Amino acid sequence: PFVALLNHLQSWGQFCTPHGEPWPRHCVPSCPCLCPLLSPGLPALAGSEVLGMSQTVSETPQPLRAPQHCILPAGRVPAPSGQPWRSPGEPRALFSLPAPRWPVECEVIQEIIEHIEWVPPEPEPFCPATDPEQAPDTLSEELGTVVYHSSPGSCFTRARVGGAPGPLSSPAAPLEGPQDTTLLFESRFESGNLQKAIKVGTYEYVLMLRPDLYTAKHTQWFYFRVQNTRREPLYRFTIVNMAKPKSLYGQGLQPLLYSQRDARSHGIGWRRVGTDIRYSRGGVGEQPVFRLSWTVRFPHDSDTCFFAACYPYTYSDLQRYLRALAADPVRSRYCTVQTLCHSLAGNAVYLLTVTGPGGTAGKRVVVVSARVHPSESGGSWAMRGFLDFLLSAHADAQLLRRLFVFKVVPMLNPDGVVVGNSRCSLAGRDPNRAYGMVLPGRFPGVWHLRAMVQRVLAEREVLLYCDFHGHSRKNNVFMYGCDASGDGSGTRLRQRLFPLMLSKNAPDKFSFTSCKFQVQKSKERTGRVSMWRLGVSQSYTLEVAFSGSTLGGRSFHFSVEDLKSLGRLLCDTLLDFCDPAPAKLQQCLAEADALLRQQMGHKPGSGGSWSDVSPSELESRYVTTCGPHHPMSPVQFCHLAQREPHRRKRLQRRGVRNTLRRTTWSHTSIPVSLEPLQCI
Helix, strand or coil: HHHHHHHHHHCCCCCCCCCCCCCCCCCCCCCCCCCHHCCCCCCCCHHHHCCCCCCCCCCCCCCCCCCCCEEEEHHCCCCCCCCEEEEECEEEEECCCCCCECCCCCCCCCCCCCCCCCCCCCCCCCCCCCCCCCCCCCHHHHHHHEEEEECCCCCCCCECCCCCEEECCCCCCCCCCCCCCCEECCCCCCCCCCCEEEECCCCCEEECCCCCCCCCCCCCCCEEEEECCCCCCCCEEEEECCCCCHHHHHHHHCCCCHHHHHHHCCCCCEEEECCEEEEEEEECCCCEEEEEEEECCCCCCCCCCEEECCCCHHHHHHHHHHHHHHHHHHHHCCCCEEEEEEECCCEEEEEECCCCCCCCCCCEEEEECCCCCCCCCCHHHHHHHHHHHHHHHHHHHHHHHHHHHEEEEECCCCCHHCCCCCCCCCCCCCCCCCCCCCCCCCCCCHHHHHHHHHHHCCCCCEEEEEEEEEEEECCCCEEEEECCCCCHHHHHHHHHHHHHHHHCCCCCCCHHHHHEEEECCHCCCHHHHHHHHCCCCCEEEEECCCCEHHHCCCCECCCCHHHHHHHHHHHHHHHHHCCCCHHHHHHHHHHHHHHHHHHCCCCCCCCCCCCCHHHHHHHHHHHHCCCCCCCCHHEEEEEEEECCCEEEECCCCCCCCCCCEEEEECCCCCCCCCCCCCCC
16 A cells, blocks of 8 residues: 555655655655555664755756655654754745746746836726627637647656756747748746647637646636737637636736837836637537637737736746845845745745844734735735835834734745646645645645644734635625634624725725625635634635726726735734724724624614524625625725715824824714615
């Protein structure tokens, strides 16, 4: 049985040397999950013989190294020779920021792809909705000419900097001459995803996305380059293997375009483009697929352009940010960058610890993470805004650093981000369904994050856990929380306080009525539920729409600046949540109670209670009374509760020790009505 399990783990890249060769039988590390299977005559490496994950990017042969995430007896983790042992979830000091490591099955071009940041001078409106039409049953290479095809291998064996060794193949069809108008496609760069392009007309192309590596599904994220453009023609692109039956592309979402010529000449970055956007069901089969099509005119002749589903944020982008942070003499005083663990490919999962001077004694902890799903790059931009504000000189940022210790994991699934996956890691599974699993080797990022939180909880309170995600089917920003029907009404109300406060701080972005708090069985191994089960009472998933906001009369796409502002607003809300003045807390408790009563249809004085109602029934009542397609904005909700629209005023209380400098929400003296709110 041990040999069978060892072979299985080797197929996932475990128990291999850094160059992919299987470990000799006498060098297999001892591990609690394997100890019952070890043969009596099969020794394990002694502690002094076990080395940690290589910190160098050199491809020269190295001594055999045990995977850093393998567990040794007594809960110890392999550490470099001469260094102290680490407990599970305990980070190690950061020595370097090496180049990304790729599976050797992936070809990688040598060009470094970077994009400038740019904010449109005006908000970019949604595209007018187009009635979906039934696409033809077949669109294949038989109808045209394959002009690009790149398909990695089917099994992860090992990883190296630069991916596949040796010369690159030529997946794109060569041009026949200067008059050839065929586009040249490329996606073999960091976070890129395009498997095949078929030319079916002079200016029409059928595209196929690559499924997540080592799977046959999860086709959502796209990011690819086109060259040899023409300015005048109207091009049509059709992606024929989208996986989800519903998408925001059917509600006005547009793809993103980046022109290198515009970036260099005019400082213009990513922008929304596309007309006649359609999202429809494709061919009929056991696993139905869906099609996204759009038309576009390129801004210049002979330009190099990129298309993407959302603003890309790569592993190298994160590393550049961390390098700038380490080089900043001011910000680096508040922030320590460490390696929490290494991924299957050997990429570092970074951990940032942010706090103010004076040590950590008596401080509560806030844990924040992002990018467990690689395609949800909006979460990285929100995380970037969170860190920018937290490390700034703003008075509120200083207060936050004085009150809390922040543990931040900005990219939980670096391998998936590097290779351009939509949802999975190199294990071929969703890491956000793997919290609490026994084997840490397949999902080291989430395993070590959970272990770190366990270790912190043994020493101090973790006030909040928030995992940043993106959402492809619902507009606006919202949260998922954890509500157990066995809890008392006070506990269940408090679960809704943080999202409600965030909706007041971001009334044009955050939809409180889109939030859900039911703990479904299928979500038991998500980060949100796992941390809640450990004892983090305020545990949330922050969902950021791929599109934008429909609140307050808006119908605009989110810009990068909008996404980054969410991080600052989360910091604002954290201080509101901890404000020692009771007025704000009592106001939100009353409003949350009023909303829950409205969902149950209770009238004032009826004596009705929602406290014994299950979360699933509460949410089903909401769908029945208000409808899922017409969520009330926080401003509408407050108006229906007979309050004036909330307006924030900052109050500075300088010179008063241990007093929060926070904002208040003004309101009239009209009492909150518990009458059932009318649906708009």
